[in-house]
Amino acid sequence: MSRIVYVNGEFVPEEEAKVSVFDRGFLFADAVYEVTSVLRGRLIDNAAHLARLARSLDEIGLESPLPVADITAIQQELVDRNRLDEGVIYLQVSRGAADRDFVFPEDAEPTLVMFTQVKELENDPKARSGIRVISTPDIRWGRCDIKTTALLAACLAKQAASQAGVDDAWFVADGLVTEGSSNNAFILAPDGTLITRQLGSEILPGITRQVVLALCDETNLRFEERPFSLDEAWAASEAFVTSASSFVYPVVAIDGKAIGDGRPGPVATRLRELYIAKASAD
Ligand code: PMP
Secondary structure, three states: OOEEEEEEEEOOOOOOOOOOOOOOHHHHHHHEEEEEEEEEEEEHHHHHHHHHHHHHHOOOOOOOOOOOOHHHHHHHHHHOOOOOEEEEEEEEEEEOOOOOOOOOOOOOOOOOEEEEOOOOOOOOHHHHHOOOEEEOOOOOOOOOOOOEEOOOOHHHHHHHHHHHOOOEEEEEEEEEEEEEEOOOEEEEHHHHHEEEEEOOOOOOOHHHHHHHHHHHOOOOOOOOOOOEHHHHHHHHOOEEEEEEEOOOEEEEEEOOOEOOOOOOOOOHHHHHHHHHHHHHOO
């Protein structure tokens, strides 16, 4: 069955959804995006996702095509029209279509596209098994805090992981883990402290990361926001990643080295349960 997608003010079957070949999202990745999870037909942490969208737009000097309330209404309508019970909603804003020129066009209208994707979130098999990752040099640009569609480095990293027979990749710069290719990275040090890199231009300020850290606060789980090395990661008692489309995935191996006993750890499992409980209750 074909999906209904949203393109610039219209809800159309996906076969009929069209964007210009001159769209700057296509030509320059001059575009930002958001992914919000949907659980039992409800948008999870969406206000925070739209606040980050506003920040990304601001950082690239692009005005929001619509007020936040209108965007939320369209997201909800798309979820309803597609009867999406569990999955994600993707939203992208580009600077629009114009003759190819690096300098911003003066009169282009931004392109706003949204579509849904079905995905098992709560009973995701990867949450039960945990994922295996490899480390890879962080070859991305200097503004990873902006959620742009320029994701070639992430595609290359995920492809390398796939070819290595594992699930994902962690980016490493100067011996320090920055983040996962599409998620934030956490380790549990042998002394019981949870560690994740501090916010800055090297990582995306993950919404799920922020919620998980708030849950750590509420449950008195000690954490530090600081860079951690690949050596610390290999020696960790647990590791996990967070993102809207995975919630919390335990990491059971890094570069072929088992983390802890090589099975999903109790802290990652507990934080995942707490996250789902909070998302369901909000
Ligand atoms: N880092 C990167 C590089 C990502 O692509 C993502 C997911 N888009 C995240 C972190 C996680 O962010 P969030 O929890 O908001 O999905």
